[in-house]
Amino acid sequence: MIYESVEYPSACEACGAVTECSGAQVLLDDGLRWDVASSCPGCGQAFIACGRADIPADLRDRLLTEHGPTRLEIVDRSANSALLMKALRAELAGGLHQAKEMLQRVRAGGHTGTLPEVELLARRLCEAGIQARAGRP
Ligand SMILES: [Zn+2]
Incomplete structure (x- = not known):
């Protein structure tokens, strides 16, 4: 757990x-x-x-x-941006603009949150075919 x-x-x-x-x-x-x-x-x-x-x-x-904050790490650096964007938008339930900002943050390794939050996001990205994990900055 x-x-x-x-x-x-x-x-x-x-x-x-x-x-x-x-x-x-x-x-x-x-x-x-x-x-x-x-x-x-x-x-x-x-x-x-x-x-x-x-x-x-x-x-x-x-x-x-x-x-301390947990950071979302994209394991596969060559992950398809469109795929990543789609997964983030589904997760955010937000607008394109928000998702774009988040995409940049995630790519730069700057998206952080609590461990359960980031672990959930990492799992959702993995389900969408993007290798991601929760790591400590
Ligand atoms: Zn009392």
Whole structure:
């Protein structure tokens, strides 16, 4: 299983005591999941949240800070740009302009994200016939 997790202190919303939060992002067969959980040692209030691609920005930042960014590497440097572009567009569900920018970033080795995010993208590219992998910069 591909995942990244982080633990961090936070203030309990109910009583203000310091609670230990844990957050994680996981790559499952059908895509990304995230979750955050904490339970207060002071008042016992428990908090849990989870979702799919909609990871909260603060959790994503914590993961990137804790583990460092992962970089998407195209193994086959001669990979067909049209094929790569098509795969990126499918993944982005975005416009041509966005996909072009991303293509340039990917080609230059400058596309980074959390390990589960980049691993997912690498898998999708492999499915599209482009040899790619997630690597540490
Ligand atoms: Zn509390």
